[in-house]
Structure formats: C-alpha cells, structure tokens
C-alpha cells in the first residue's frame with residue numbers, strides 16, 4: 001500500500017515540477033515581453049541594465065591589468081598580462097569574505113577588500129610598483145549584484161542578493177566606495193571598469209570566440225547578459241544614440257516574473273522558501289534555479305513526504321535544519337544510478353545520520369532530487385532560448401556559462417541543451433560552453449578596452 005501511495009505522490013510532484021513544451025513556450029513569450037519592457041524603461045521584472053560595454057576590436061587590449069571579483073563569500077584578486085587581445089599570463093589569490101563583513105558596514109567590507117588587494121600586490125605584483133616603471137594600475141571590478149550603471153566605471157547597488165546585508169552600499173556608487181578604501185591603504189590602483197559577473201563571463205569568452213552571444217551564471221545566484229543593439233535601449237539616451245553598435249545588457253533574470261508570478265511554476269515549497277527568505281517577493285526565478293536554493297527545495301519536499309508518512313520519520317528529523325541539505329547533495333543524489341542507490345544511502349547516512357534501508361524510499365528520494373534539478377535546468381534553458389530569440393541569434397551562438405550548479409550538477413547541462421532544442425528547433429546551433437573564472441578575467445579585459 002505504501003509503495004502505491006509513494007508512486008501517486010511522485011506522479012503528483014512530477015505534475016508540479018515537470019514543464020511541458022507548451023508551458024515553456026508560454027514562459028518564453030512572457031520573458032521576451034519583459035525584456036522589451038525593461039529596455040524601454042517600462043515596468044518590468046527584468047531590470048535590463050546597460051553595462052556601457054560595446055563591441056570593440058579586441059586586439060587593442062594590451063598591458064598589465066588587475067581584476068577584482070566579488071560575487072559571494074569568496075572573492076579574488078587577479079593580475080593579467082594581455083598582449084594584442086590575448087591573455088599571456090595570470091596570477092591570482094582567493095580570499096573568503098568573513099560573515100561579519102557580509103552583514104556589517106560598507107567601511108568594514110571595502111577596507112577588508114582593499115587590504116587583500118594590498119597583500120596581493122605585495123606578494124604577486126611587486127614589479128608593477130617598481131620605481132621608474134611605476135604607473136597607476138588599471139583595475140576592472142566585477143561586482144555580481146544588480147547595479148545601476150551610469151558609465152563603464154560608475155554604478156550604484158540597487159539591492160543586495162545572495163545573503164549580503166552590508167549597510168551603506170545600496171543606493172551608493174560601489175566604485176567610489178572601493179576606490180576610497182584603496183586610496184586609504186595607498187595602493188596606486190585606479191578602477192577603470194565595473195561589471196557584473198555575467199558580463200565578465202561573456203567578454204572573457206568573446207576574446208576567443210566572436211560568436212559568443214550570452215554570458216550566464218548558474219551558481220549561488222543566477223543571471224544572464226547578452227549583446228543587444230544600442231538603439232533598442234530606449235530608456236537610456238546615452239546608449240540608444242550609439243545606434244547599431246552592439247552593447248551588453250545585464251538582464252538580472254533572477255527576478256523574472258517576481259511581481260505577479262504570472263507564469264513561473266511555483267509550488268507551495270517555493271512559496272515557503274520565498275516567504276522565509278531575507279528578500280521575500282524578489283528573485284523568484286533565482287530561487288528556483290540557483291545553488292543557494294536547489295537543495296532547500298528538495299529538502300522541503302522530502303520533509304513534507306516524511307511528515308505525510310510517505311518516507312520514514314527519520315527523514316523529517318534528520319533534515320530538519322533549513323539550508324543544511326545543500327545543493328551539492330541533491331545534485332549528487334539526482335545522479336545516483338548505483339545498485340541499491342548506494343550513493344543516496346551514504347550521503348544521507350554520513351551527513352545527516354539518516355539510515356534508509358528500503359529501496360523504494362531511496363528511489364523516491366532520488367526522484368525528488370531529479371525533479372528539482374530538471375525543473376531548474378529546463379528553466380535555465382528557457383531563459384537562454386528567450387534571449388537568443390529576442391536578439392535573433394538562434395542560428396549560430398556560443399553561450400558562455402559558469403557556476404557550480406552548471407559545472408557540478410550531473411546532467412544539468414544535458415537537460416538545458418535538450419530544452420533549448422525543444423524550444424528553438426533542431427536546426428538551431430547553440431553551444432553551451434563552460435567558461436571557468438570568466439567573471440574575473442572578463443573584468444580585466446574590459447579594463448583593458450576602457451583604460
């Protein structure tokens with residue numbers, strides 16, 4: 001009897017999570033609509049932010065540039081040597097942003113970052129500071145949050161995402177805040193470019209493949225950018241007057257359809273996560289596809305099945321802490337094809353002290369993780385297809401993607417690619433490529449084109 005009930009429960013979950021071709025296409029229409037609205041400055045859940053990065057001859061990029069990549073709990077300082085648009089050598093250091101600075105004041109956060117830049121230069125950039133050869137080092141700053149840019153090196157934070165709460169940054173120019181902190185520690189560095197991580201990822205790939213049409217991040221957060229005709233950006237006269245020249249637009253697609261939830265397939269589990277989050281009502285699309293939330297969605301489903309007697313009680317008890325069932329666990333479980341679902345069993349046992357013996361229970365747990373993963377990958381594929389349709393580049397496009405969800409979740413890429421083919425047809429030629437560390441390198445390249 002329990003087995004039958006489990007099958008019925010799984011069917012009902014499948015009906016909620018699996019997206020049919022028709023459903024996906026409805027979302028595509030709405031996303032394209034929101035893109036148009038956002039570009040025109042009309043109300044839209046897509047911010048469609050200008051980056052002030054324009055298509056240029058990349059061979060002009062030349063010299064030593066620094067990049068700083070802040071997008072989550074880790075940030076990196078990078079030194080790049082570029083010759084005729086080619087990256088010749090890279091040195092970098094990674095630092096962890098202490099929680100106190102994610103939730104503290106802007107002075108705390110930016111002085112900490114400036115201190116790390118100073119340390120990096122002392123360790124790896126001595127030659128840039130030497131007597132006669134000294135020059136002000138140009139730096140590109142990747143800041144992976146929604147920013148209203150006024151030029152390539154000015155922009156104020158609209159709203160924190162991904163768990164940051166640092167005060168005094170929203171509404172202020174992050175370039176000025178960082179520059180002031182750098183000046184205070186006396187490093188001779190000038191911020192010449194500011195960009196989103198999606199923009200960095202697109203530009204980094206563009207330097208080796210001119211068919212790169214989009215930059216996408218599927219990691220802790222999720223977002224995309226793409227090349228758009230400047231004249232289409234009618235909300236910003238400065239950009240629109242550039243006419244046919246192409247420019248990069250940061251979509252901030254994580255917020256898609258958040259206002260009225262007209263087409264997103266939100267389940268009661270998604271609603272509960274949203275309600276308990278630090279930004280309820282915002283980033284609803286991101287909350288269905290990014291690494292910060294995928295494990296939590298699966299956890300909510302598993303706990304509810306357990307509370308309804310469809311999984312052992314130990315599941316609800318062992319997984320009772322929000323966000324402890326991380327996306328890497330749900331990702332690994334979703335790919336478990338071992339006999340007796342051994343991987344599922346051992347992940348639950350060793351991380352949560354939950355012992356499950358019955359194969360049908362393990363099977364249900366695995367399939368819940370598959371449903372959550374596949375919906376995320378379908379939604380990501382839908383967003384990419386919409387953007388390529390809007391920019392009329394479905395024929396020949398490279399899409400540069402980075403982020404832990406894309407890189408590390410088994411089968412994620414395959415489901416995305418299949419969804420893109422379903423929406424755009426077999427004749428479309430869309431290549432998803434992993435662009436590791438593009439966000440930081442892209443900022444260095446943009447700095448080189450802007451300095």
Ligand code: BGC
Nearest residue numbers: 144145146161217221222223
């Ligand atoms: C931010 C975006 C960023 C994305 C990926 C989102 O939460 O709003 O600006 O590109 O995360 O890092």
